[in-house]
Amino acid sequence: MHNLLPFLPGSITNVLGSIPFFLPEFYLAVLFIVVLVTDLLFGKNSEKLCRIVAWAGILLVMQRDYQQIQLLTIGGLANGHFFFGDMLLLTRTAISFKLIIDALAFALLLYFSWDDKLSAHPKGLSDLYTIVVGSIFGLHLMVMAVNLLSIYVAIEMVSIASYLMVAYRSENAFSTEAGLKYVLFGAASSAIMLYGISLLYAFTGSLNLYTGNFAGGLSVANEAASSVALVLVLVGVGFKLSFVPVHFWVPDVYEGAPTPVTAWLSTLPKITAFALLINFLMPFINYPQWHSFNFGLALSAISMITMIAGNFAAVLQSNVKRMLAYSSIGHTGFALMAIVTFNATGQSALIYYLAVYGIANIAALALATYFANVTGAENVEGYKGLGHKYPVASVCFIIVLVSLTGIPVSAGFTGKLLVFSAVYGVYQQTHSLWPLLLLITGALTTVVSLFYYIKIPLNLFLKRSENAANSTVKSYNILIFAMFVSALIVLLGIFPNIILKLF
Known part of the structure; x- marks a missing residue:
């Protein structure tokens, strides 16, 4: 105990100096407590208040x-800043990811109460809002984690x-x-990851990816x-990320979960995991003597297999979710x-692509909720003839699917074009086979995606339904949200700099 006393002042100074770089997460922690206490104080009547x-x-x-951008600029920290004992790293890229996460989370908090099945839960949604805020806190940590311990803790929180x-x-x-399957697969993947972390620590004697000689120690x-580690x-x-071969849980869990939760799982944890993957890869990519494991080759192969498996499997599905x-696996x-x-x-291309993918995917699932609310349709065949009865929702659905496919002039087309341009730039420099493949x-899997996305507009407008009964249920909130997102998708497709300049 006495041996630690000389280090105590320095540790306190480090913690106090780290607080300005951790303010959004501090606010999230306070928000979690406030939402939780609100639920406890007002009970079943707290749902609307907790949501507000x-x-x-x-x-x-x-x-x-957004203020953290100025914090890095004013402090001359263009390359980022380590804080809390080098456990976390705040960079401009991390801030961009956090802004995307929070914007999409705000949209999803609106969406949760619009699903009839979820909002009919006897306990209400107050507990769900508390869980969501806690999850956002974990997502923020994942974006900034650069220590294997902080990475593991953040992933487990989420x-x-x-x-x-x-x-x-x-x-x-x-x-x-679906819930049980997700827990079992998640526990197995966490155990596997923890074993890999223990091996990396054994080989390097360090848990921090950026400080010390982590990549150098692992290279020898x-x-x-x-x-293997x-x-x-x-x-x-x-x-x-749900890439192949650790994607088997996705279809059953996404279908069995409430649709707003499916929208959450298919966007926020996935987007955050890409930020985490960037943090994990950079120390090895920037280390000139690293030749032990070819990340480019491995991830290129995984990328191609995942695109093929996800898109071809989607062609065979009839259930919309x-x-x-x-x-989402293909994406x-x-x-x-x-x-x-x-x-x-x-x-830069990745950030834009993930932002517009997140917006479009949430809108697609929200529209799936709309048709489930008003007609009970959950399969593609159930959409027959609904385009003439619900034209606004149907047109919005088509615009959203056009963006997910990557057809001009949608934001999704611009996102795919930016990604293709970035990969083609690498091919021009290296003339390697992998970028070309x-x-x-x-390109081929984008064409394949047309075959399953087109099922929805085909059934909405070109096929007739035998059931002409009109529904008395109206989901105007989802309709307004879908119209806003559809306009935003077209706007971002024409003016992509709105996002590119912001991030």
Whole structure:
């Protein structure tokens, strides 16, 4: 105990100096407590109040996120700043990811109460809002984590919150099965990742990826053993990204979970995992003597296989949520193309692509909720003839699917174009086979995606329904949200600099 006393003043100074770089997360921690206490004080009548508090809190957090850009600029910290004993790293890229996360989280907090099945939960949604705020806190940590310990803790925070969200509504056996399956796969991937972390620590004697000589120490270790350790850690990250071969849980969990929770799982943890993957890869990419494990080759192969598996499997689906689940796997593979460029252009393209993908995917699932609310349709065949009865929602659905496919002049087209341009730039410099194969695979699987996305407009407008009954249920909130997102998708497709300049 006495041996630690000389280090105490320095530790206190480090913590106090780190607080300005941790203000958004501090606000999230306070928001979590406030929402939780509000739920406890007002009981079942607290749902609306908890939602308003969560909305206001997220807006405040977004404002603090944006202020952190000035904090780095004024402090001359263009390359980022380590804080809390080098456990976390704040960079401009991390701030961009946090802004995307918080903006999408705000939209999802609106969306949760619009799903009839979820809002009919006997306990209400107050607990769910508390879980969501806690999950956002974990997502922020994932974006900034650069120590293997902080990486693991952040992933587990997000995972536990995700388990609770998936199993929140368990009115039937399929929903219960989805929650159990997610927990089992998540626990297995966490155990595998933790074993990989223990091996990396054994080889390097350090848990910090950026300080010390982590990459250098690992490069002199046994090549096969270090490769196995890195693969095990990538399995844990891959579970959040849902790339092949750790994607088996996605279709059943996405279909069995409440639709707003599916929208959450298919966007926020996935987007955050890409930020975490960038943090994990950079020390090895920037170390000139690193030759033990070829990240570019491994991730390129995973990207191509994931694009092929996700898109071809989606063609065979009739359930809308299951189809969008396989679609999200395909989008993961496409986004990995930007990762393997290992340059600033690729990172910029990735941030834009993930932002517009997140917006469009949430809107697609919100419209799936709309049709489920008003007609009970959950399969593509159930959409027959609904385009003439619900023209506004149907047109919005088409615009959203056009963006997810990547057709001009949508934001999704601009996002895919930026990714293709970044990969083509690498091919021009290196003339390597792998960038060329990525370009070909990305183009072919984009064409394949047309075959399953087109099922929805085909049934909405070109097929007739035998059931002409009109619904008395009106989901105007979702309709207004879909119209706003559709306009935003077109606007960002025409003026992509709105996002590119912001991030």
